[in-house]
Amino acid sequence: MSENESSPKVRQPWSFEMFLRKFFKGIIDPVAAFFLRIGLKPDHITILGFLLSSLSAYFIATGKITIGGLILLIGGPLDVVDGSMARKLGEPSKLGALFDSVVDRYSEFIVFIGLLIYFLQKPYIMGCILVIVALGGSLLVSYVKARAESLGFNAKVGILTRVERLMIMIIGLIFNIPLVALWIIAILSNITAIQRFLFVRKQALLINK
Numbered sequence: 001m002s003e004n005e006s007s008p009k010v011r012q013p014w015s016f017e018m019f020l021r022k023f024f025k026g027i028i029d030p031v032a033a034f035f036l037r038i039g040l041k042p043d044h045i046t047i048l049g050f051l052l053s054s055l056s057a058y059f060i061a062t063g064k065i066t067i068g069g070l071i072l073l074i075g076g077p078l079d080v081v082d083g084s085m086a087r088k089l090g091e092p093s094k095l096g097a098l099f100d101s102v103v104d105r106y107s108e109f110i111v112f113i114g115l116l117i118y119f120l121q122k123p124y125i126m127g128c129i130l131v132i133v134a135l136g137g138s139l140l141v142s143y144v145k146a147r148a149e150s151l152g153f154n155a156k157v158g159i160l161t162r163v164e165r166l167m168i169m170i171i172g173l174i175f176n177i178p179l180v181a182l183w184i185i186a187i188l189s190n191i192t193a194i195q196r197f198l199f200v201r202k203q204a205l206l207i208n209k
Contacts, residue, residue, distance in 0.1 A: 031084075032082075032088055035081065036085055042096060043082075046103045048078060049076070049103070049104075053076075055071050059114075061113075065173050069172070069173025069175075069176075079104055079162070082100060108166075112134065130182040130183060136190075137188075137189030137190035140190065140193035141160065141161065141165075141193050144196040153204070157195055158193075159188055159192055160185065160189050164188075169181050
């Protein structure tokens with residue numbers, strides 16, 4: 001596909017992530033505006049989100065699961081706030097978007113590492129396996145989307161995007177049922193990766209008709 005060729009028009013499925021973004025826009029935008037007024041930049045919020053995820057991972061690794069979940073509840077929404085800040089500044093640059101995506105992946109990754117350390121100390125092999133499968137599925141969801149978009153396709157579909165994964169993880173941690181959260185993420189994230197591949201495949205077939 002050439003750089004000038006747009007992706008084929010296919011019906012965009014309903015997205016829970018987009019619903020949440022629209023639903024909470026009235027909260028996110030004022031928070032973003034406040035951070036900008038006190039002199040913070042989008043990258044500052046991105047880094048703050050990573051630091052809070054790291055702190056959450058520390059508490060999870062030491063067995064303080066609920067505390068880790070509460071910290072993640074504070075840090076997780078910052079993933080949306082930094083994007084709103086960039087749009088308000090009128091400078092959602094490609095480099096800034098890349099930085100945000102990379103740090104977001106590390107933020108998600110480090111929470112899984114905290115869980116892995118926690119299960120290794122028990123030791124609980126099934127928990128370790130679930131962490132690896134859930135992490136692999138989560139990374140594949142992001143990779144398929146990034147790779148598809150680099151080829152000019154749309155891959156913003158799936159039942160378990162970043163927002164849903166974060167919500168499930170936070171709930172599982174706060175209620176101290178990390179295994180339940182991991183089972184859900186392990187299964188549905190890999191299904192989502194396949195959904196995104198099939199959605200891109202449909203677009204490719206339309207081009208070849």
